[in-house]
Amino acid sequence: MLGLEQVRRYRWADEDRDLAWTLGVVAGRSVDEVVAAYGGGAGQVGERLVFAGAQVGAGELGAVSLVQVLEVGEYVVAVENNGWRGKDVGVARRASAAGGGFISVFWNLNANYKVTQAADGELLASFDPLTVQHPPPPGEVYPPWITEVVFTDTGLHAALLAVVEHQTGLVIDRGWLTTPLPTYRVPA
Numbered sequence: 001m002l003g004l005e006q007v008r009r010y011r012w013a014d015e016d017r018d019l020a021w022t023l024g025v026v027a028g029r030s031v032d033e034v035v036a037a038y039g040g041g042a043g044q045v046g047e048r049l050v051f052a053g054a055q056v057g058a059g060e061l062g063a064v065s066l067v068q069v070l071e072v073g074e075y076v077v078a079v080e081n082n083g084w085r086g087k088d089v090g091v092a093r094r095a096s097a098a099g100g101g102f103i104s105v106f107w108n109l110n111a112n113y114k115v116t117q118a119a120d121g122e123l124l125a126s127f128d129p130l131t132v133q134h135p136p137p138p139g140e141v142y143p144p145w146i147t148e149v150v151f152t153d154t155g156l157h158a159a160l161l162a163v164v165e166h167q168t169g170l171v172i173d174r175g176w177l178t179t180p181l182p183t184y185r186v187p188a
Helices: 004-009 013-017 031-037 088-097 143-149 156-168
Strands: 019-029 047-049 066-073 075-081 102-109 113-117 121-126 183-187
Touching: 004 156, 013 047, 013 156, 019 031, 019 156, 031 066, 031 075, 031 088, 031 183, 088 102, 088 113, 088 121, 088 156, 102 156, 113 156, 143 156
Parallel strands: none
Antiparallel strands: 019 075, 019 102, 047 183, 066 075, 066 183, 102 113, 113 121
16 A cells, blocks of 8 residues: 555655656666667667756657666666656566566646556556546556555646555655756657
């Protein structure tokens, strides 16, 4: 069960009205393997950018995504400013194949949301947290832990980050948004 302190820790995510992103956490993979799972090329070198600077130009929107990555202990974290590559079930399956783990949360300024989770190449979750119903509608996959969480539009961003922490043990650091991180261009 998510703890109140876990959710409160991420209050900042609801206070930042301009934050639109996909945050992915991958276990059991190297940075190169994660970049490849997102569609990047082998040996690609990422330009170091802060989150605010990691945006594609208007002419590339929908064709290219910018994925920022960092290693945190046993995890590789993938961050996309207003991107959505990491919510894709194919990315989740590739990133988690052969013993890995993957979870991502996505939200944008149009009130679209998605949680995606996979382990060992198998899809465990793919759903919009604001439209959870039982049984799941066609195309959505609910994980066993979904009954432990109540998703509402109040504090939703904090709750989503708390889910990532609860599932991985990794504390999400707001400082990742202001730290220059290797940023990779991948097909959208």
